[in-house]
Amino acid sequence: MKILAINGSPRGMNGTTGRLLEEVMAGAVQAGADIEIVTLAQTPVKPCVACDVCHKVGTCPVKDEFEEIKQKLVAADAFILATPNYLLSITAQLKAFLDRCNGLIHLTALEGKYAALVETSGGGGDEDVLEYMQKIVNAMGAQSVGSIGSPGAGHRVFPDQDALFQKARTLGKELCDSVREKRHFPEQDEWRLGFKARMEQLIGYVGEVWPYEQQIVAKR
Ligand SMILES: Cc1cc2nc3c(=O)[nH]c(=O)nc-3n(C[C@H](O)[C@H](O)[C@H](O)COP(=O)(O)O)c2cc1C
Known part of the structure; x- marks a missing residue:
């Protein structure tokens, strides 16, 4: 099972996100996933220029x-989107990547795939960012299996960390189980x-x- 993790933090994997x-990812690997990480800080994606060529x-x-x-996203069974909360939203790096996915979005081309969402913040507002990210996942046609968000308590540490990490590992496992069992999330x-x-x-x-x-669309 292939999972692509896209991390939009400018700090890459060294950050709190x-x-x-x-x-x-540890939960997903334990459940049998083969994960590739794309760190947008190291693989910068330029903003969309609205040329409409993708359409x-x-x-x-x-x-x-x-x-x-x-x-890689199209070839994956599932994906993870991760971002810090920047001004009540996602980072410019992740937004630039998602804007460039507008061709996939028009065709809801990721239908049949599953996603998990990860967010961290300085002081909260996690749910708003995660709700927005779920909409993007659904706009791509995919289903979200769940999300995790938390304020940090310093660099790479969290309040109530053991419980949070347990929840994070469960989310990784849920992502794999959803792919295997072709789960349906009717509320979405x-x-x-x-x-x-x-x-x-x-x-x-x-x-x-x-x-x-x-x-x-004519072939559908
Ligand atoms: C430009 C910028 C904007 C931010 N905006 C918010 C915000 O609106 N709300 C919040 O709670 N934290 C905000 N933060 C704090 C980060 O979300 C938080 O420190 C996060 O855990 C950093 O993750 P990282 O280490 O992966 O980059 C902001 C940080 C930066 C640098």
């Missing part, structure tokens, strides 16, 4: 490693499938302008 992500031909013309990461269907219908309608309406997306 990286520490919590390590525990989620027309299916690939992004901006020159960096985005397409390579995208292929209304938003997830509503978004898919909206995107199909948009692609149908725009028609010839986005031939790549039109072709894929």
Whole structure:
């Protein structure tokens, strides 16, 4: 089982988010996952330039490693998104990556995959960030198996750390179990499938302008 972990912290795996992500990954590895980490601090992805080429031909013309990461995401059974809370939201690094995934989002191309979400903060507000990330996962067509978020208590340490790490390991295991058992999270269907219908309608309406997306939707 292949899992891709995408860490949007500028501190990479040396940060507080990286520490919590390590525990989620440990739970997944113990449950049989083969994990690859993409650290956006080391593999920077430039911002989207809104050229619409991804909608027309299916690939992004901006020159960096985005397409390579995208292929890994498409090939994975599941993925983990991790970020520190930056100004009540995700980091610019993760946002740039997700913006570049707009082609995948139009086609809800990650349908059938599962995701787990990881967030850390200085002082809380974790749920808002995790809720936003779940929407992005659902917009990609994937289902979220759950999330973990916590304020830090210093660099790479947390309040009530043992309980938090236990929860993180359980989340990693849940991600693997969800892939194996092809679990369904019906509470996400209304938003997830509503978004898919909206995107199909948009692609149908725009028609010839986005031939790549039109072709894929026509084959469904
Ligand atoms: C630019 C910036 C913005 C931040 N904004 C918030 C915020 O809005 N709310 C919060 O609780 N913590 C905020 N923090 C604190 C980080 O979320 C927190 O320290 C996090 O655990 C850092 O994770 P890292 O070590 O993986 O980078 C901010 C930190 C930075 C550098």
